[in-house]
Amino acid sequence: MILFYAAGASSQAPHILLREAGLPFALERVDLAAHRWSGGEYRQVCSKGYVPALRLDSGDLLTECAVILQWIADQDPSRNFLPPVGSLARYHALAWLTFIATEVHKTFITPDRHDGVAANFLANTPDGQEQTRIRVSPRLAWVDRQLDGRRYLAGDHMTCPDVYLFTMLTWALRHALDLGTWPSLAAFYDRMMDRPAVAETLEVEGAPHALIAAD
Ligand SMILES: N[C@@H](CCC(=O)N[C@@H](CS)C(=O)NCC(=O)O)C(=O)O
Known part of the structure; x- marks a missing residue:
């Protein structure tokens, strides 16, 4: 794949989960500004x-981060990246994925689309950064309270919403939010950074792309 x-x-986020799951995969880097990858348009x-x-x-193509994460998690149920289908815990995990996708991921993003440029x-x-502080901080403050006393969103075990949340925290840092404001989130971020799959992903991906340059 x-x-x-x-x-x-x-x-x-799916990149980290693929490494966590130990699934075979190839990577193709996309230049979002030019709408190009090594194979063309x-x-x-x-x-x-x-x-x-x-x-x-x-040959099928899956899109939407929250859905791709579910597909990866379901490839090996024994890894418990998601609770079993039909269990109440599954719906709690899906609530986290939906919250991160709609309340966090999308609040980093302007509704404006720029002509010809992604x-x-x-x-x-x-x-x-100020808009991020206004829009994203209240959501992260709430997540911080949910993480109080927990290692991961679902408790002691890392599940797929955690990798999505981690990626959103890297965005928060890039937008100059101070994770020190939220002790449980800061501890969660450090815990995720200690995972080999996370370190590998960050190393392989390298410096984050900048669709709109800083400064
Ligand atoms: N609804 C999509 C949104 C994905 C998204 O916002 N992708 C960004 C990168 S994080 C992107 O590719 N932006 C370029 C563009 O929209 O043209 C999802 O949840 O996967």
Whole structure:
């Protein structure tokens, strides 16, 4: 299978989970500004034009970060990256995925689309950082309270919403939010950073892409 990604984008979350799961996969880097990948026009791969996208060995293409994470988790139920289908715990995990996708991921993103340029992020400028503080901080403050006394969102065991949350925290740091404001979130971030799959992912992806340059 092939994961289409951009360094430091939301595609980082499925990238981490693929490594956690030990599944065989290839990576294809996408230049979101130019809409290109090594094979040509990216919209010919993914008509939505964004990452992540996961091309399965069957040729099918999966999109939407929260869905790709579920698919990866379900490849090996014994790893418990998600609770069993039908269990109440599964719905709690899906609530986390949905919360992160809609309340956190999307609040980092401006509704504006820029003509001809894939630039849907809030600009990493003082104004963009201020908007991030206003929009994202209350959500992260709430997550911090939920994490109080827990190692991961579901308790002691890492599940797939955790990798999505981790990626959102890297965005928060890039937008100059101070994780020290939220002790449980800061401890969670450090815990995730200690995981080999996370370190490998960060090393392989390298410096995050900048759709809108800082400064
Ligand atoms: N709804 C999508 C959003 C994905 C998304 O926002 N991707 C960003 C990178 S994190 C992107 O590729 N932006 C470029 C664009 O939208 O053109 C998901 O949850 O996967």
